[in-house]
Amino acid sequence: MLANEATAMCRGTAAAAEAAETARRTFEEGAAGDTLPTISAAGSIALVDALVALGFAASKGEARRLIKGGGARVAGEKVADEAAVIEIGGGAVRVSAGKKHHGIVMPA
CATH class of the missing domain: 3.10.290.10 (RNA-binding S4 domain)
Structure with missing residues (x-):
């Protein structure tokens, strides 16, 4: 939660959502994130x-x-x-x- 809020403050909410989704897909599903x-x-x-x-x-x-x-x-x-x-x-x-x-x- 803290990382998401810090990313949103520094990079914007769209970048925070993209980073959160990439992390979720990579570490929960073992998928390769697009970024x-x-x-x-x-x-x-x-x-x-x-x-x-x-x-x-x-x-x-x-x-x-x-x-x-x-x-x-x-x-x-x-x-x-x-x-x-x-x-x-x-x-x-x-x-x-x-x-x-x-x-x-x-x-x-």
Whole structure:
């Protein structure tokens, strides 16, 4: 509720409603929100590369520091291994950096 009101005050009620719907669809239904950053990969992709491609890190070094610091999650699970690889088997995989940055890796 607080996040919705803060977004409405800063960005307007339409942006707050859009953000709330995206969050609901992403985390309750597992769907990809239309406003989430999305990349495509065939088979698998290194987490470091995914974080850079999604715009969550400016470089691979920054992505490695994010992972090492415990700020990266794949499908809701914290990842601590800098060499982690995301397997894109049956569908989209949610990648998060910190609490506010979420994206989707789609099968190519």
